[in-house]
Amino acid sequence: MARFDGRVAVVTGAGSGLGRATALRLASEGAAVACLDIVEDGAEKTAAEIAEAGGTARAHRVDVSDPASAKAGLEAAAMLGRPQLLVNCAGIGKFAHSHEMPFEDWQRIIGVNLTGTFLMCQATIPYMLDGGGAVVNIASNAGVMGQPYSAAYCASKAGVVNLTKALAAEYLTRKVRFNCIAPGGIDTPLQNSFAQFPEGVEWKTFRKFMSPLGNSTPEEIASTIAYVASDEARYIVGAVISVDGGLTI
Ligand SMILES: NC(=O)c1ccc[n+]([C@@H]2O[C@H](COP(=O)([O-])OP(=O)(O)OC[C@H]3O[C@@H](n4cnc5c(N)ncnc54)[C@H](O)[C@@H]3O)[C@@H](O)[C@H]2O)c1
16 A cells, blocks of 8 residues: 555645655655646646556646635645645745845745745645644755845745744644755756846855755655655654755754
8 A cells, every 4th residue: 555545635836846746756655636836737737747647636726825826726626535735845936135135026935935835734724633634844945044145035934944833833733744844956947046146146155055965856855755744754743854965964
């Protein structure tokens, strides 16, 4: 019997990068997967890949930063059955000099990465209270260390870390486990958003954010997510698990 046989998983950001790899991984281990993404086409492609491999999946367009959209996404996901797993991969970011950053950029990054993670947890918890569940939020090494030119991203990811701990404490006795993974660099399209550096960047300040091991693959992080979401990780609660090539040693 596979680890997620008979379970329904909800994955945000499932149309690309880590979310796609996670959706494929959970499906390969038996989960029926609701693939949610603001880019509908991407979510549909991932769901089609799962179906082609013999799995079960549905795709829905969801903007995680919008409470009504998050709730509607969960209602659609629940057509597969009771959601028992939630992986919050949707995320955005870019570099900027903080004193020049447009307010809209700050709001959008916090809105998707932090508020979006909260809204998806909030929409999912009612399904998990009767029968349990596991939530894996995606933070970043930037959530546990101060990365330059990334104030909104760092603040959002540090928020994800402590949001996860707060929810873990609140629902510990209700059989809903919350944990987060803090990856370092992953080879995904998000890296392109961070490819444009603002003028006048001090390059030496970036050295400690680049692992000598290079980037991870999305599949490497997805395998950690699958473990943390599984019953094998029953005793892992409120943890922040770094998978970052040694960035935070
Ligand atoms: N790539 C890295 O180096 C890296 C490192 C550490 C953490 N992370 C985190 O991993 C997670 C996954 O990122 P990725 O690298 O796979 O990036 P990605 O750009 O490949 O995928 C992100 C996905 O989120 C979706 N998305 C964006 N805004 C959304 C919204 N409002 N509602 C729903 N979906 C939305 C995008 O359409 C995209 O499909 C993010 O939370 C990111 O911050 C990435």
